[in-house]
Amino acid sequence: MDLLVHGFATVLQPQIFFILVAGTLGGIIIGSLPGLTATMGVALLTPLTFSLPPATGLVMLCGIYCGAIYGGSISAILIRTPGTPAAAATVFDGNELAKKGLAGKALGMSAIASCAGGVFSALCLTFIAPELARVALSFSSPEYFAMGLLGLSIVASISGDYVVRGLISACIGLLVGLVGLDNLNGYPRFTFGLVDLLNGVSFIPVLIGLFAVSEALRTTESMLKTAHVDFKLSGVLPSFSELRGCAKTILKSSAIGTMIGIIPATGGDIAAFLAYGEAKRSSKNGEKFGTGELEGVAAPEAANNGVTGGALIPLMTLGIPGDAVTAIFLGALMLQGLRPGPLLFKDNAELVYAIFAGMFLANIIFMLFGLFAIKYIARVINIPKPILTPIIFVLCIVGSYSINNSMFDLLVMMFFGVLGYLMDKFKFPVSPIVLALILGPMVEGEFRRSLLLSSGSFSIFFTRPICVAILTLTVFSVVGAYIQQRKKHRLLKLEN
Amino acid sequence: MKRGSIVAGFLLIALAIVVWIGSAAFTADSSYFPRAVAAIMLGLTILMLLENRTVRDQVVFEWEKFNYRRTAIIFVITSIYLVIMAYVGFLITTPICLLLMMQVLEKGDWKVKILSSVITTAAIYYVFQMMLDVPLPAWSF
Numbered sequence: 052m053d054l055l056v057h058g059f060a061t062v063l064q065p066q067i068f069f070i071l072v073a074g075t076l077g078g079i080i081i082g083s084l085p086g087l088t089a090t091m092g093v094a095l096l097t098p099l100t101f102s103l104p105p106a107t108g109l110v111m112l113c114g115i116y117c118g119a120i121y122g123g124s125i126s127a128i129l130i131r132t133p134g135t136p137a138a139a140a141t142v143f144d145g146n147e148l149a150k151k152g153l154a155g156k157a158l159g160m161s162a163i164a165s166c167a168g169g170v171f172s173a174l175c176l177t178f179i180a181p182e183l184a185r186v187a188l189s190f191s192s193p194e195y196f197a198m199g200l201l202g203l204s205i206v207a208s209i210s211g212d213y214v215v216r217g218l219i220s221a222c223i224g225l226l227v228g229l230v231g232l233d234n235l236n237g238y239p240r241f242t243f244g245l246v247d248l249l250n251g252v253s254f255i256p257v258l259i260g261l262f263a264v265s266e267a268l269r270t271t272e273s274m275l276k277t278a279h280v281d282f283k284l285s286g287v288l289p290s291f292s293e294l295r296g297c298a299k300t301i302l303k304s305s306a307i308g309t310m311i312g313i314i315p316a317t318g319g320d321i322a323a324f325l326a327y328g329e330a331k332r333s334s335k336n337g338e339k340f341g342t343g344e345l346e347g348v349a350a351p352e353a354a355n356n357g358v359t360g361g362a363l364i365p366l367m368t369l370g371i372p373g374d375a376v377t378a379i380f381l382g383a384l385m386l387q388g389l390r391p392g393p394l395l396f397k398d399n400a401e402l403v404y405a406i407f408a409g410m411f412l413a414n415i416i417f418m419l420f421g422l423f424a425i426k427y428i429a430r431v432i433n434i435p436k437p438i439l440t441p442i443i444f445v446l447c448i449v450g451s452y453s454i455n456n457s458m459f460d461l462l463v464m465m466f467f468g469v470l471g472y473l474m475d476k477f478k479f480p481v482s483p484i485v486l487a488l489i490l491g492p493m494v495e496g497e498f499r500r501s502l503l504l505s506s507g508s509f510s511i512f513f514t515r516p517i518c519v520a521i522l523t524l525t526v527f528s529v530v531g532a533y534i535q536q537r538k539k540h541r542l543l544k545l546e547n
Numbered sequence: 548m549k550r551g552s553i554v555a556g557f558l559l560i561a562l563a564i565v566v567w568i569g570s571a572a573f574t575a576d577s578s579y580f581p582r583a584v585a586a587i588m589l590g591l592t593i594l595m596l597l598e599n600r601t602v603r604d605q606v607v608f609e610w611e612k613f614n615y616r617r618t619a620i621i622f623v624i625t626s627i628y629l630v631i632m633a634y635v636g637f638l639i640t641t642p643i644c645l646l647l648m649m650q651v652l653e654k655g656d657w658k659v660k661i662l663s664s665v666i667t668t669a670a671i672y673y674v675f676q677m678m679l680d681v682p683l684p685a686w687s688f
Contacts, residue, residue, distance in 0.1 A: 271621045469622070
């Protein structure tokens with residue numbers, strides 16, 4: 052408890068608090084712009100955190116993350132276009148409410164439900180993560196290798212209908228992760244004699260290239276007409292009876308979101324749809340869902356923000372990112388010289404609890420923005436795409452350059468931007484590259500360390516119960532996803 | 548899609564072979580992992596090509612639907628900007644690059660575009676260079 056109080060005291064220092072507020076606002080703005088996903092937002096704004104002290108930078112990232120997930124609901128409600136995939140389910144009832152002239156009410160409920168979901172998940176993060184970290188302290192190299200492999204197997208699940216292509220993308224990520232000096236013996240691999248590659252390929256330019264540049268290139272293909280918000284945003288605060296009517300749904304959806312967040316490879320969109328479905332099933336007004344029900348806004352919004360804290364649990368305790376956004380979070384932690392995992396709780400407990408406090412406060416901050424400044428924030432939706440897209444390009448360039456002040460990093464960013472763009476065209480998912488790029492060096496390092504421990508015997512992986520359990524789970528994860536995909540294809544074929 | 552997959556498949560097979568051969572020069576323990584990845588990638592690519600036989604042919608690039616020329620022009624402007632910025636500096640090249648890109652994406656309304664370019668450049672410069680102490684490329688002549 053002392054650590055949590057200390058965490059809050061750290062975050063409430065004026066400078067850090069100001070940065071948290073700025074990060075949350077930045078997140079809301081990016082999240083609310085259709086076409087800019089939370090992943091892209093976090094990737095774009097991450098470079099801002101490098102030159103800041105670790106606590107300040109990471110707390111800012113918490114604000115960006117929570118703000119971006121919430122921000123997606125603004126455009127979902129106002130212009131029927133979800134700002135982020137996580138807000139897709141909010142469109143159904145949110146936009147119907149807007150059409151009835153109740154946009155303000157929908158936005159208000161979205162802010163409150165998102166905040167409730169976020170705070171619930173931050174609570175779970177605060178109390179579950181340290182316990183899980185304590186268990187993980189008993190892990191050794193074989194278990195870490197198995198965990199890394201399990202993390203990589205997630206690729207199969209996040210690849211949708213293209214499991215094999217996702218696994219190929221992961222192999223590309225693993226190969227990119229091999230570039231540079233071998234961690235164990237210092238041997239240069241795939242550096243092509245370039246000094247710039249000795250330390251490996253910089254993570255952030257790869258990330259910005261894959262998620263931001265490729266996305267911006269896609270935007271230039273067809274300049275959609277900019278939407279204009281002409282809704283009157285009044286009556287944002289829901290009444291007490293409306294809140295009481297949605298309370299059960301909000302609580303249930305927050306729990307669904309947090310649980311989904313803990314499971315790697317799921318994410319806000321799945322949580323939001325599940326919570327929406329459950330709310331529709333159990334609500335007295337279930338049949339009215341889709342026609343402008345406040346519960347239909349509360350459920351997905353509580354769930355998608357519930358994911359934020361849940362997703363950080365496996366990341367902070369085991370160092371396993373469950374999706375692209377947490378992978379970026381992991382990258383930011385590593386660039387600050389921190390290695391997520393159980394030792395983080397032992398060696399940097401104060402920082403960990405500052406992050407927890409940051410998660411709590413970010414949720415409250417975006418709710419306040421959502422309730423009292425939404426009229427002004429919603430105007431960003433009116434920014435014309437032809438003005439916005441070039442600005443994103445320049446931000447990508449400055450962000451990539453700012454990490455090492457290196458022109459080489461800019462070339463890396465452009466290369467991965469084009470690669471991401473082309474991969475998307477050929478239906479190769481890009482998120483696996485990032486997961487593999489992060490987990491690859493860990494998997495290889497722990498694998499070789501394990502073999503050193505066992506004097507070269509592979510039996511070390513099959514004689515330790517936890518390791519065997521995790522490896523079994525890994526096999527099920529990949530095979531299960533593949534079989535599911537085959538079944539789906541067969542069904543489609545039969546239908547045709 | 549089918550043709551695209553075949554092209555991608557052959558490129559991936561070539562990459563796996565290059566990695567396998569390139570790893571031969573490494574020390575034994577350094578080459579273990581890259582070779583394993585290359586082998587897995589080769590296997591997966593063959594699986595993808597086999598799967599591809601049953602997939603109906605689809606168009607990958609629907610040229611009529613998007614303005615690929617605009618994407619290419621934006622890419623070229625960005626690339627030139629990267630090269631020139633290193634010598635001429637951030638403050639001079641950025642507003643010009645922004646203005647050019649905005650004009651390529653939508654013609655007209657110069658006033659708004661000039662204003663947006665200048666304000667964006669100033670804001671980015673202020674945040675990165677002044678607030679965060681990140682040195683941006685300066686005039687080097």
